[in-house]
Amino acid sequence: MQFKILKKDGFARTALLETKRGVIHTPAFMPVGTNGTVKAMTPEEVRDIGYEIILSNTYHLYLRPGHETIKEIGGIHRFINWQGPILTDSGGFQIYSLASLRKITSEGVEFRSHIDGSLHFISPERAIEIQIALGSDIMMVFDECVPYPAEKQYVEKSIKLTKDWAERCKNYFEKQRTNQSLFGIIQGGVYDDLREKSLEEIVKIGFDGYAIGGLSVGEPKEDMYRVVKNVTPLMPEDKPRYLMGVGDLIDVLHAVEHGIDMFDCVMPTRNARNGTLFTSRGRISIKRSEFKDDSTALDPECDCYTCRNYTKAFLRHLYMCREILSMRLNTIHNLYFYCKFFEKMRTAIAEGRFQDFKKEWLPVLEKNFS
Numbered sequence: 582m583q584f585k586i587l588k589k590d591g592f593a594r595t596a597l598l599e600t601k602r603g604v605i606h607t608p609a610f611m612p613v614g615t616n617g618t619v620k621a622m623t624p625e626e627v628r629d630i631g632y633e634i635i636l637s638n639t640y641h642l643y644l645r646p647g648h649e650t651i652k653e654i655g656g657i658h659r660f661i662n663w664q665g666p667i668l669t670d671s672g673g674f675q676i677y678s679l680a681s682l683r684k685i686t687s688e689g690v691e692f693r694s695h696i697d698g699s700l701h702f703i704s705p706e707r708a709i710e711i712q713i714a715l716g717s718d719i720m721m722v723f724d725e726c727v728p729y730p731a732e733k734q735y736v737e738k739s740i741k742l743t744k745d746w747a748e749r750c751k752n753y754f755e756k757q758r759t760n761q762s763l764f765g766i767i768q769g770g771v772y773d774d775l776r777e778k779s780l781e782e783i784v785k786i787g788f789d790g791y792a793i794g795g796l797s798v799g800e801p802k803e804d805m806y807r808v809v810k811n812v813t814p815l816m817p818e819d820k821p822r823y824l825m826g827v828g829d830l831i832d833v834l835h836a837v838e839h840g841i842d843m844f845d846c847v848m849p850t851r852n853a854r855n856g857t858l859f860t861s862r863g864r865i866s867i868k869r870s871e872f873k874d875d876s877t878a879l880d881p882e883c884d885c886y887t888c889r890n891y892t893k894a895f896l897r898h899l900y901m902c903r904e905i906l907s908m909r910l911n912t913i914h915n916l917y918f919y920c921k922f923f924e925k926m927r928t929a930i931a932e933g934r935f936q937d938f939k940k941e942w943l944p945v946l947e948k949n950f951s
């Protein structure tokens with residue numbers, strides 16, 4: 582995996598992440614495909630909007646249909662019909678946020694499936710074995726995402742566990758000799774000293790890229806911003822930096838300013854399905870009655886399929902009828918909005934205009950016009 586920095590603008594940078602299945606222009610947003618699908622979209626639609634990499638999920642695919650099934654079909658790219666790069670999260674976060682957790686030991690995590698209540702045990706080695714079977718291009722180590730709030734001594738114990746698990750993941754991964762990449766994950770809650778300790782330990786083990794985990798889990802924004810501001814510049818400059826679960830475009834701007842390269846979040850797709858749409862004049866809720874007779878496009882500045890062909894009146898109507906087309910048209914627009922936002926941000930960095938870009942967009946993103 583090659584990571585080539587093209588241009589720097591302060592701590593912000595634009596780069597090329599070259600994988601065997603294609604190039605990713607960073608800063609990059611990675612749409613989330615939980616069950617192997619970016620909900621309501623075909624892979625072609627996701628690619629035609631402009632996305633180069635999508636996320637999938639070890640936890641969900643292990644439980645259903647099972648990683649052996651996917652391996653027999655020919656791997657995840659064949660299974661979901663996405664030939665570009667795929668990043669899989671290790672499942673640590675989903676076990677903590679979805680499953681009814683049984684217990685965490687130094688060996689791994691025992692949990693009950695949120696689907697049928699069956700009992701499972703995942704060790705760091707197993708989490709890597711599953712991701713190797715899926716055949717993703719970028720794998721994540723098995724970590725413990727520390728809940729918020731958490732006592733400092735709990736976090737101190739947890740980063741030791743996350744470090745031990747990261748070592749076990751890397752050792753297992755190196756024995757398998759696949760041509761996949763493995764990213765480490767830095768934890769440490771909202772405690773700056775523990776964040777630096779976790780960073781040093783994870784970087785010492787050595788990975789193809791590094792993620793900041795344990796954020797966007799309910800902590801105050803100022804804590805998230807402080808941790809990103811303090812930790813990011815200490816991360817290896819020549820490797821990709823991934824802020825997990827982020828997010829809101831305001832948070833993306835703050836993170837890119839400090840040197841983050843990769844993002845994932847269910848926000849654009851989940852919000853689309855509940856009628857919250859991002860536009861060049863702020864966020865709108867399409868179900869509001871004021872749009873009942875509105876024959877104008879959703880966003881006059883947007884040239885996505887939805888904005889070129891439909892009125893707000895029709896989009897509201899589809900939403901009120903809970904039509905499947907509502908989910909599709911809203912998702913197309915939100916994903917397009919995010920993709921264009923990242924394209925403009927990369928151009929602004931390349932032209933040394935990131936601060937202007939941030940000043941221009943912050944007020945728009947904060948605006949909730951109706």
Ligand SMILES: Nc1nc2c(CCNCC3CCCCC3)c3[nH]c(NCCc4ccccc4)nc3cc2c(=O)[nH]1
Nearest residue numbers: 613615636637638670673674726794795796797825826
């Ligand atoms: N290993 C690991 N993953 C984390 C994730 C999952 C990232 N998305 C994976 C993706 C794979 C495909 C299925 C979906 C998930 C996080 N997501 C968030 N916040 C999201 C907060 C959020 C924001 C908007 C709406 C809901 C939740 N914080 C996270 C922290 C960690 C972490 O420490 N370790």
Ligand SMILES: [Zn+2]
Nearest residue numbers: 883885888914
């Ligand atoms: Zn649009």
